[in-house]
Amino acid sequence: MHLDDRLATPLYQQLFDQLRCDIEEGARPEGSRLPPIRSLAADLGCARNTVENAYALLSQEGYVRSRPGSGYIVQNVAYLQADPDRAAQPPESLLGADAGRVRYDFTYGNLEPGTFPAAAWRAITDDILLSVEAVGCDAYNDPFGEEGLRAAIAWRLTTQRGIDCTPSQIVVQGGTQTSVQNLLALFDASRDRVAMEDPGYDGVRTVVERARFSLAPCRVGLGTDTFVADLEASGARLAYLTPSSQFPTCRAMPTDTREAVLRWAERTDAYLLEDDYCRDFRYRERSLPPLASMDTRGRVVYMGTFSKSLSPALRMNYLVLPEPLLERWREAFANSYSPVPWLNQQVLARFMTDGSWDRHLRRVQAKNRRKYETLTRVLRATMGNDVEMMENGTGLHLLVRVRDGRPQDELVRIAAEAGVAVYPTKKYWMDPAGHLSSTVLVGFSSIREEDIGPGIEALARAWFE
Amino acid sequence: MHLDDRLATPLYQQLFDQLRCDIEEGARPEGSRLPPIRSLAADLGCARNTVENAYALLSQEGYVRSRPGSGYIVQNVAYLQADPDRAAQPPESLLGADAGRVRYDFTYGNLEPGTFPAAAWRAITDDILLSVEAVGCDAYNDPFGEEGLRAAIAWRLTTQRGIDCTPSQIVVQGGTQTSVQNLLALFDASRDRVAMEDPGYDGVRTVVERARFSLAPCRVGLGTDTFVADLEASGARLAYLTPSSQFPTCRAMPTDTREAVLRWAERTDAYLLEDDYCRDFRYRERSLPPLASMDTRGRVVYMGTFSKSLSPALRMNYLVLPEPLLERWREAFANSYSPVPWLNQQVLARFMTDGSWDRHLRRVQAKNRRKYETLTRVLRATMGNDVEMMENGTGLHLLVRVRDGRPQDELVRIAAEAGVAVYPTKKYWMDPAGHLSSTVLVGFSSIREEDIGPGIEALARAWFE
Numbered sequence: 001m002h003l004d005d006r007l008a009t010p011l012y013q014q015l016f017d018q019l020r021c022d023i024e025e026g027a028r029p030e031g032s033r034l035p036p037i038r039s040l041a042a043d044l045g046c047a048r049n050t051v052e053n054a055y056a057l058l059s060q061e062g063y064v065r066s067r068p069g070s071g072y073i074v075q076n077v078a079y080l081q082a083d084p085d086r087a088a089q090p091p092e093s094l095l096g097a098d099a100g101r102v103r104y105d106f107t108y109g110n111l112e113p114g115t116f117p118a119a120a121w122r123a124i125t126d127d128i129l130l131s132v133e134a135v136g137c138d139a140y141n142d143p144f145g146e147e148g149l150r151a152a153i154a155w156r157l158t159t160q161r162g163i164d165c166t167p168s169q170i171v172v173q174g175g176t177q178t179s180v181q182n183l184l185a186l187f188d189a190s191r192d193r194v195a196m197e198d199p200g201y202d203g204v205r206t207v208v209e210r211a212r213f214s215l216a217p218c219r220v221g222l223g224t225d226t227f228v229a230d231l232e233a234s235g236a237r238l239a240y241l242t243p244s245s246q247f248p249t250c251r252a253m254p255t256d257t258r259e260a261v262l263r264w265a266e267r268t269d270a271y272l273l274e275d276d277y278c279r280d281f282r283y284r285e286r287s288l289p290p291l292a293s294m295d296t297r298g299r300v301v302y303m304g305t306f307s308k309s310l311s312p313a314l315r316m317n318y319l320v321l322p323e324p325l326l327e328r329w330r331e332a333f334a335n336s337y338s339p340v341p342w343l344n345q346q347v348l349a350r351f352m353t354d355g356s357w358d359r360h361l362r363r364v365q366a367k368n369r370r371k372y373e374t375l376t377r378v379l380r381a382t383m384g385n386d387v388e389m390m391e392n393g394t395g396l397h398l399l400v401r402v403r404d405g406r407p408q409d410e411l412v413r414i415a416a417e418a419g420v421a422v423y424p425t426k427k428y429w430m431d432p433a434g435h436l437s438s439t440v441l442v443g444f445s446s447i448r449e450e451d452i453g454p455g456i457e458a459l460a461r462a463w464f465e
Numbered sequence: 466m467h468l469d470d471r472l473a474t475p476l477y478q479q480l481f482d483q484l485r486c487d488i489e490e491g492a493r494p495e496g497s498r499l500p501p502i503r504s505l506a507a508d509l510g511c512a513r514n515t516v517e518n519a520y521a522l523l524s525q526e527g528y529v530r531s532r533p534g535s536g537y538i539v540q541n542v543a544y545l546q547a548d549p550d551r552a553a554q555p556p557e558s559l560l561g562a563d564a565g566r567v568r569y570d571f572t573y574g575n576l577e578p579g580t581f582p583a584a585a586w587r588a589i590t591d592d593i594l595l596s597v598e599a600v601g602c603d604a605y606n607d608p609f610g611e612e613g614l615r616a617a618i619a620w621r622l623t624t625q626r627g628i629d630c631t632p633s634q635i636v637v638q639g640g641t642q643t644s645v646q647n648l649l650a651l652f653d654a655s656r657d658r659v660a661m662e663d664p665g666y667d668g669v670r671t672v673v674e675r676a677r678f679s680l681a682p683c684r685v686g687l688g689t690d691t692f693v694a695d696l697e698a699s700g701a702r703l704a705y706l707t708p709s710s711q712f713p714t715c716r717a718m719p720t721d722t723r724e725a726v727l728r729w730a731e732r733t734d735a736y737l738l739e740d741d742y743c744r745d746f747r748y749r750e751r752s753l754p755p756l757a758s759m760d761t762r763g764r765v766v767y768m769g770t771f772s773k774s775l776s777p778a779l780r781m782n783y784l785v786l787p788e789p790l791l792e793r794w795r796e797a798f799a800n801s802y803s804p805v806p807w808l809n810q811q812v813l814a815r816f817m818t819d820g821s822w823d824r825h826l827r828r829v830q831a832k833n834r835r836k837y838e839t840l841t842r843v844l845r846a847t848m849g850n851d852v853e854m855m856e857n858g859t860g861l862h863l864l865v866r867v868r869d870g871r872p873q874d875e876l877v878r879i880a881a882e883a884g885v886a887v888y889p890t891k892k893y894w895m896d897p898a899g900h901l902s903s904t905v906l907v908g909f910s911s912i913r914e915e916d917i918g919p920g921i922e923a924l925a926r927a928w929f930e
Contacts, residue, residue, distance in 0.1 A: 007482050009474050013595055017472050057595055109605055116602035122594040129587040130478055130522055137581035139911075140574055140777045174639055174780075174804050181646070185675050190655060206800040210650050312605045313807035335671040339639050342778035344806055446604075 003044055011046055012053035019054060020119070023063050023074055034064060034072040062114070062363070103419035104455025108397040108443030109312060115364060116311045120356045124347045136342045143338050145172025145318070148349035153304070153318055156352070161279070162293035163302060165320045171329065174315045174339040176275065176305060180207045180240075182339075183273065183301065183319065186328045187237055189213045195236035197227075199428035199435070201247045201275070204240055217430045220246055224257045231264055239265070240273045244287050245394040247277070248428050248441060252392055258291055265299035271325065273301045280309045280361060283372045284393030298322030306348070308396060308445070309364050316340055316348060368396065371444045374452045379442075382460035396445035399425065402438045402463065411440050411463065418462035420455055468509055476511055477518035484519060485584070488528050488539055499529060499537040527579070527828075568884035569920025573862045573908030574777060580829060581776045585821045589812045601807045608803050610637025610783070613814035618769070618783055621817070626744070627758035628767060630785050636794065639780045639804040641740065641770060645672045645705075647804075648738065648766065648784065651793045652702055654678045660701035662692075664893035664900070666712045666740070669705055682895045685711055689722045696729055704730070705738045709752050710859040712742070713893050713906060717857055723756055730764035736790065738766045745774045745826060748837045749858030763787030771813070773861060773910070774829050781805055781813060833861065836909045839917045844907075847925035861910035864890065867903045867928065876905050876928065883927035885920055 001018050003011045022028045034040075034055065041048045055072050058064045064072040128134060136146075144150070150167035157163040173179035184194075189212040196205060198217035208215060216234035219226050231239060241261065243253035253261075265272050274291045292302035302320040321329055338345075351357050372393075379389060379400065391398035400422070402411055408424050415422045422440040429435040444452065466483050468476045487493040499505075499520065506513045520537055523529045529537040593599060601611075609615070615632035622628040638644035649659075654677040661670060663682035673680060681699035684691050696704060706726065708718035718726075730737050739756045757767035767785040786794055803810075816822050837858070844854060844865065856863035865887070867876055873889050880887045887905040894900040909917065 004469075006486055007474075007479065009472075009479075009482060010592070010595070013591065014472065014474075016595070017474060021471055053595070056597065111603040113600040113603050116599065118594040118599045118602065122591055125590050125594075126478065126587055127475065129583040129590075130475070130481065130518075132521065134581065134583045135578040137583065137776045137778045138576040138578050174643075175802055177801050178639075178643075178804055188677065190677070203800060203802075210797055212653070212655075311602045312802075313602045315802070315804060315806045332675055335668060336642050337640055337668075337777075337780070339643055339780060339804065341780045341806065341809055344809070 001044065003046055003050075012050045012057070015044070015046075015050060015054035016057045016119075019058055020063060023058075028074050030074055030076045032074045033070070034058075034074070036071060057119075101419055102416070102421045104451050104458060105421040105447055106423070106442045106444065106455065107421060107446050108423065108441055109307075110446040111308075111312065112367075112446055112448060116313075117351075117356065117360045120351060120360070121347060124350045124354070124356075125343065128343065128346050128350070133346065136346065140337050141342045141345075143333055143336050145170065145338060145340065146342065146345040146349060149345045149352070150318075152349050152352040157302070157304075157320065161276075162289050163320065164293070165302075169320050169322070169326055171319050171321060171333075172338070172340050172345060173317050173319060175307070175317055176277070176303065177203055177207050178315075178339055179303060179317055179319050180204050180273070181211065182333070183238075183325075184208065184211045184213060185332050186325060187213070192237035193235055195231055195234040195239035196430070197241060197246060198430045199248060199425070200240070200430075201242065202427050204275070205430070208240070215430065220249060220251065221436070224254060224260070228257060228260045228264070231261060236270055238271050238273060240275065241291070242275050242277065243291050244276055245278050245392060247275075247395075248397070248399060248425055250390055250392040250395055250398060252288060252394070255288065258288070258294060262291065262294060262297075262299060266297050270299070271301055271322075272299055273303060275303045277303075277305050278308060278395040279304075280365065281368050281372075281396060282394050283369050287394070292320065295322070298324055301325060309361055310348075314344065314348075316344060367449065368445070371447075371449050371452060374449065375442070375444050375456065378453050378456040382457055383464065386464055390439075397441055397443035399436075399439050400442050401436065402440075405438055407437055408435075408440055411438065414462050415440075415459055418458050420459045420462065422459065466509065468511055468515075477515045477522070480509070480511075480515060480519035481522045484523055485528055488523075493539050495539055495541045497539045498535070499523075499539070501536060522584075566884055567881070567886045569916050569923060570886040570912055571862075571888070571907045571909065571920065572886060572911050573888065573906060574772075575911040576773075576777060577832075577911055577913060581778075582816075582821065582825045585816060585825070586812060589815045589819070589821075590808065593808065593811050593815070598811065601811065605802050606807045606810075608798055608801050610635065610803060610805065611807065611810040611814060614810045614817070615783075617814050617817040622767070622769075622785065626741075627754050628785065629758070630767075634785050634787070634791055636784050636786060636798075637803070637805050637810060638782050638784060640772070640782055641742070641768065642668055642672050643780075643804055644768060644782055644784050645669050645738070646676065647798070648703075648790075649673065649676045649678065650797050651790060652678070657702035658700055660696055660699040660704035661895070662706060662711060663895045664713060664890070665705070665895075666707065667892050669740070670895070673705075680895065685714060685716065686901070689719060689725070693722060693725045693729070696726060701735055703736050703738060705740065706756070707740050707742065708756050709741050710743050710857060712740075712860075713862070713864060713890060715855055715857040715860055715863060717753060717859070720753065723753070723759060727756065727759060727762075727764060731762050736764055736766055736787075738768060740768045742768075742770050743773060743860040744769075745830060746833050746837075746861060747859050748834050752859070757785065760787070763789055766790060774826055775813075779809065779813075781809060832914065833910070836912075836914050836917060839914065840907070840909050840921065843918050843921040847922055848929065851929055855904075862906055862908035864901075864904050865907050866901065867905075870903055872902055873900075873905055876903065879927050880905075880924055883923050885924045885927065887924065 003014050037048055037051045041051045059066055062075060065075050066072050149172055150170040153170050154165055154167040157165055193216050194208045194213045195216040195218050197220045216236050218230035261272060272291060276290050292300040305317040306314055386403055388401045389398055412422060412424050422442050425439050425441050426432045426435045468479050502513055502516045506516045524531055527540060530540050531537050614637055615635040618635050619630055619632040622630055658681050659673050659678045660681040660683050662685045681701050683695035741755050757765040770782040771779055851868055853866045854863055877887060877889050887907050890904050890906050891897045891900045
């Protein structure tokens with residue numbers, strides 16, 4: 001190994017690159033140890049800091065893991081062979097010492113630090129900025145999204161989700177809320193109502209309300225008949241739905257309900273906005289095919305996201321528009337610019353087609369599956385019959401209902417006092433009075449795998465001891 | 466020099482980095498020649514393609530310039546010492562041969578290929594993605610924008626534009642249209658009208674119309690009194706204005722008109738949206754201070770952009786909200802996510818504070834000044850009294866009115882037949898019948914400096930010979 005300080009590439013990055021190469025090529029096999037920081041710095045004649053930064057990066061990217069007393073150990077970079085022994089021992093509980101501070105955060109939405117594939121993203125970004133393609137940075141670009149990205153998305157939807165679509169039906173957007181805001185521009189707030197599941201995703205409800213549309217709640221907790229009856233009575237022109245894993249209850253919409261909502265849309269000339277936000281995360285049986293794959297009459301707008309699997313900070317998602325709405329969209333946005341930066345779209349397109357996406361997604365899926373299994377197992381083991389879990393083997397959270405009837409605010413407060421953050425669910429109900437009492441949201445997208453066990457144990461002690 | 470194919474950094478990038486270092490450090494002085502591609506490839510034992518790519522990049526970044534027969538010559542990288550001799554000889558006219566194709570494109574908005582500071586952007590991106598800061602990619606971030614970027618913007622506005630604002634008043638947005646669309650969410654389409662300059666920027670008009678607000682045109686061509694009278698009669702709650710260089714007429718709003726519109730807003734509880742899109746580009750006297758700097762009552766929303774100086778493909782701009790609207794914005798967008806990717810904001814913040822921004826802006830300003838001077842000089846020299854130029858020493862375009870009264874569609878068509886693209890202006894008028902006849906838009910942001918002379922000469926021949 002050697003470092004060259006005449007290169008523009010920083011020394012720690014050069015070192016990271018070389019070590020990564022070695023690991024990927026097997027020159028440093030799984031289980032082997034990286035040289036101690038001090039001695040490698042001396043060998044290379046560089047600062048310790050340089051080696052530390054390179055090691056930190058390797059660790060962040062999953063190439064090595066640091067073990068107290070053992071230094072940095074090369075990991076299995078095939079990623080997929082889940083290694084249950086790998087999880088570190090839960091740290092000693094310090095809850096008494098720092099009560100009031102969040103020690104275990106079961107938040108929903110954010111991803112675990114280190115999830116973002118920074119090395120691959122960086123390499124592709126470099127490559128694009130160094131190529132003649134970079135002239136895309138100097139111009140306004142396709143308002144509907146870059147062709148390569150739309151093609152990559154359409155190919156995945158067609159081959160993996162059974163959604164028969166072309167790249168021209170896809171519009172690349174800046175996140176769920178932005179895309180809903182834009183979609184609503186095709187409707188008229190003074191006339192058209194929007195139906196929403198109740199409870200439902202408050203992030204979309206905010207957008208609909210901000211655009212001054214009136215909302216028609218459709219109750220999801222009282223069975224299919226009630227839900228469909230609410231929808232039929234709604235008079236809505238657009239219905240926002242989460243069929244693959246209803247948010248926040250995690251229920252999958254049954255096949256007969258799917259058929260009923262499609263018939264409703266056809267009969268009333270309404271549209272269905274299918275938010276398929278968590279199809280990538282399914283831990284038991286296969287999921288039902290998306291509504292969009294059942295739609296033969298052009299009634300479904302399909303919405304997909306990269307926030308749950310890649311990065312919530314990337315601000316990129318997409319809509320697949322059925323023909324009638326595509327026309328309206330083209331008219332409404334013909335004189336508009338794309339909401340998503342060109343470079344980010346180019347990088348994502350390359351990421352999706354050069355194999356990085358598959359590798360990354362499998363890694364994240366495997367990790368979330370382990371977390372899901374740990375969470376449900378520890379919940380059962382520690383709280384047993386004291387709670388009911390609402391979950392469906394999908395997504396990145398579950399709901400926990402405490403059977404003794406304590407109100408959710410109290411449950412959240414007691415948990416917080418023990419250093420555990422779980423979240424109230426009231427805001428997902430349009431009528432907060434109708435909310436499921438004694439129920440809190442427990443997310444696992446952001447918490448570290450090894451913190452789940454001790455976190456739930458601390459929660460059980462706080463709630464039930 | 467040496468290349469190492471064990472590094473993850475591509476070979477052409479390694480070569481580019483080394484040559485760039487040499488040039489910046491003076492080891493390869495201005496005027497010296499890079500080695501011929503073939504011989505350098507042989508010396509380094511790499512493919513010719515590698516050297517070609519590295520040279521193309523150096524050329525794109527302005528480090529070298531290729532001259533037919535002389536190879537690649539190292540340029541003055543201080544950038545600012547404008548070198549009038551440097552412009553290449555205009556190529557022989559081939560207009561006869563390829564009539565019907567656009568040979569000289571005087572479009573507006575897009576930037577000249579190579580404007581984007583790809584090398585600096587890449588270096589900063591690398592640095593951030595390699596640092597622990599990259600965990601920002603794994604989370605939802607500040608819906609109003611990253612703190613560092615807002616601070617950098619506020620500092621510039623305070624110190625350079627006399628706008629007394631704090632970072633907390635700034636919201637980072639995804640472009641002019643997105644930010645106007647969001648701003649309109651604070652108003653009520655069923656009740657509030659929006660006043661716009663007529664003629665005015667159609668991109669904003671589209672957004673206002675799409676949001677179903679009724680529009681009140683305020684005529685700008687008939688003097689201050691008419692404009693102010695139109696505004697007074699508008700009943701508008703919000704007025705969209707371009708005071709520093711009215712789009713598309715390039716007029717600066719006189720001081721008494723500025724005072725009148727501020728008084729109008731104070732008196733009627735209305736707001737002024739000041740789109741200061743081209744303050745960076747002023748080629749003669751200093752510009753008047755922005756409306757926002759005169760505003761003592763919190764009536765002005767100031768809007769700035771990075772599209773004209775940095776990249777239209779970056780999709781980033783910002784609003785400075787006065788206190789009363791800031792409250793409303795916080796309420797409306799409290800549950801929303803940022804429309805702008807975290808990484809892009811981080812990179813821009815660093816770019817604005819590490820000196821890159823100043824260097825880049827001076828380079829772009831110097832280049833646009835040269836283009837402006839060439840364009841106005843050649844127009845006067847070739848068309849003299851046959852045309853009237855509407856320009857004010859600002860911006861990135863001017864209007865040209867042909868005195869013989871030919872309609873603009875004919876002027877555009879004749880130009881196109883000669884391979885010159887100039888643009889109709891009719892769409893900027895709310896009532897197209899009232900448009901300034903015989904007037905076309907001639908932009909210079911995108912065309913290469915050395916094409917301006919021959920392009921205008923070709924235009925003169927087509928129009929007047």
